Amino acid sequence: MSTGVIIALIVIVAAVIAVAAVLAVRSRGPHGGRSLKHRFGPEYDRAVARHGGDVKAAERELGTLVERHGGLQERPLEPAERERFEARWTAAQERFVDSPREAVAEADRLVAEVAGARGFPDGAQYDEQVAALSVHHPRHVNGYRHVHHVARFHADGGARNGQAPGTEDLRSAMVEARALFDELVKEGRHGAGRHRSPAGVTQGRETHARSEHRSSLHLPRGFHRHQTKES
Template identity: 35%
Template structure:
């Protein structure tokens, strides 16, 4: 072999090794980004699907799905109306905690729908919520689990109180002022 052939082979080997290392580091960085963004939801998804690569694919697909949605902020009047509705739900909790949980769940779904989230399936709702509110999705699932126990009249008052706290945390995020747009002035 002449020197030119050896140099070409060495350059090709270096390029191939560089490309492989680049892919490994890019995947590792993406994995770290997903873990940082989703937090406990990342670990939950890994446990649910049983494989880290599959979990990363699932989480990437969630992000892509949410990007296709036309999520919109609430208007000031919508926000005010929902805050009043929430206040009524919380007041109802004192005398009718079970019904208050039903109403809180319904109100969360209503706000999600008006903002542009698909709401027909709980698993899809929680997956969509996990993208923008990864720290709250476990609360939402916990509230829903208690709400299901409530439907069977198996939830105690303390569990219902916890569900109300969980629902409130998500409700407050969905209604945050930065998620609200002003009303257009009518002339």
């Protein structure tokens, strides 16, 4: 066998190995099982449970979600927008003590509106909005599902067909939804991102601290300690 033939065979074998390596890397890439599990966290477990333990089916579903919504660019909120959303949430939270159903309904609307303002599908497209949120905010999106389910129970006449959510369920729905609301509002700060210093903002520290206080998960005293007037 001539030297030229040997060199040609070596080149061909090397090319085959390189292609195989690329294919293997792609199979473990953005849609690979380990990557999906890390990206989706609790949503990965929910998908597996929804498919009866069929991991491959769950990963196909999640991979499709990434393809459909992974390229979505979240829009930052203007300071005035953010303040309006935070003020409305504070008002809803304070209303909970006297009117928990109305407060929860407002919380449901607020999450939908702030998500829409950030560039996610409109709240009128609830399923698509949740799907997109599950890709970008998988650790808190289930709180939105919870508050939406509870809020829609009475709006859809569910009280005639089953046991109405109690005060504790209303309260937990509000708290879980707040986690996603906070994440959307905080990450939506205009000008926030990779250019912020490690210690946070270097200007307007007092304003920032007040905003952080307003958007914290601490609820009004009555929210935790007193029974509501409505169950």
